[in-house]
Ligand code: HEC
């Protein structure tokens with residue numbers, strides 16, 4: 001990653017967009033609701049835990065205040081303005097798993113977004129080219145810079161990547177009318193595409209460290225042309241694309257725009273946003289345990305204050321993220337062997353959103369991570385510094401203790417390089433992290449339980465295994481997806 005700046009972010013008043021009146025009004029509304037029923041008071045098990053009625057009254061009021069109605073999944077085709085094209089999605093699925101998209105033929109999208117880990121990364125920091133073709137904890141090769149987040153539900157994200165650098169200016173990924181902004185060289189040139197995910201699909205294939213490798217001579221455009229030529233030379237892809245696009249049927253070559261559209265279409269089929277919290281929001285009070293209900297009340301209350309960043313209303317599409325970047329002072333781990341450019345004097349830091357804005361004040365900021373299906377992840381945070389969900393939650397509630405206790409020995413040896421400094425991060429840590437929250441161990445248990453309530457059972461790896469094709473049109477063998485690795489025995 002270069003230190004490229006992102007002129008449009010600075011030139012427009014994005015902060016003002018996010019603080020638009022609707023959100024302020026809602027906060028005021030939420031405040032009124034909160035003071036009316038006092039959910040900021042402790043709700044430990046001994047107090048109201050047995051009184052399901054009171055928990056339900058408080059939680060359902062909070063969910064309504066935060067516009068969580070449990071119906072976002074059915075919004076996909078409404079927002080798309082059409083049905084998902086099953087034939088195009090099927091080509092996209094094959095391409096997602098096909099190593100033909102990698103000029104070195106040793107990686108695919110699924111190599112870093114594996115179905116065996118709910119389309120997350122199998123390792124804490126991605127391994128791109130020069131890997132051993134395993135997708136699991138035994139994946140080996142030089143590490144890149146960050147962890148690959150899940151592509152499940154990414155269709156609803158108005159900003160993509162850990163620093164939000166791919167952005168729909170309308171704050172609606174289905175709406176390109178205000179433009180899609182990418183860092184140079186793409187800039188706003190991908191705004192012609194129908195969805196932000198189609199724009200995103202232009203980028204991994206040209207990354208030398210992720211999929212392209214270092215041998216091919218040419219720029220990003222040359223790489224995409226070469227990939228399109230290779231795909232076009234495979235009869236099954238030509239047949240499948242011809243069924244969707246009359247121009248290809250009439251003889252046009254497959255171009256990268258069509259490849260990207262197919263990859264996006266496949267990802268539309270990866271929406272999994274029907275979790276117990278949604279069943280509850282739709283009226284099934286038995287969908288959550290008492291602990292999950294207490295956790296939800298904490299999450300949306302001021303004592304834990306998770307809702308300050310993990311928002312559900314408006315442009316957040318009920319994804320539990322404000323899609324803004326914040327500095328939480330996450331431990332800066334460093335691979336022993338990397339082919340990426342780390343930051344700082346020790347070459348062991350990641351300056352995060354500063355790369356996008358060019359503003360040193362944005363150093364160490366990363367995008368608030370959407371939380372649906374988080375419990376299925378093998379690692380947490382932008383660099384997978386944590387391997388237990390509870391530790392990721394505790395990092396938020398007491399960053400000082402968390403950093404004091406942190407040891408990279410919880411990670412595989414390949415990620416135990418010299419860690420980056422802590423103090424520069426703490427010097428500019430987000431205000432909400434600057435003071436530890438007063439939460440008990442029971443509160444933390446409840447918050448973790450609530451995280452589990454955000455898991456759609458259909459996003460579990462076992463239910464995604466059937467998406468792995470038996471074979472792909474290039475004839476290249478599939479990678480080895482290890483369904484037995486991951487999920488350490490923490491929480
Ligand atoms: C070498 C590993 C690797 C490969 C291969 C890869 N990705 Fe990713 N992907 C990542 C990483 C790492 C990120 C986050 C990068 C960042 O934030 O800087 C990411 C981010 C994404 C996101 C954004 C998700 C979000 O929450 O914002 C999408 C969508 C995505 N990738 C789709 C794809 C597609 C489609 C392909 C294949 C064309 C692909 N990826 C190939 C590693 C990979």
Ligand code: HEC
Nearest residue numbers: 304305306309326330366367368369380381382392396430
């Ligand atoms: C100040 C904004 C903010 C607040 C408040 C906040 N978070 Fe986060 N959260 C983030 C950001 C930013 C990340 C990603 C940080 C990174 O990777 O560097 C994150 C990551 C997470 C993750 C890991 C997600 C993943 O995919 O790796 C979990 C779990 C989480 N938050 C839960 C919570 C809970 C529970 C609370 C309340 C106790 C909370 N958060 C409060 C901003 C916030």
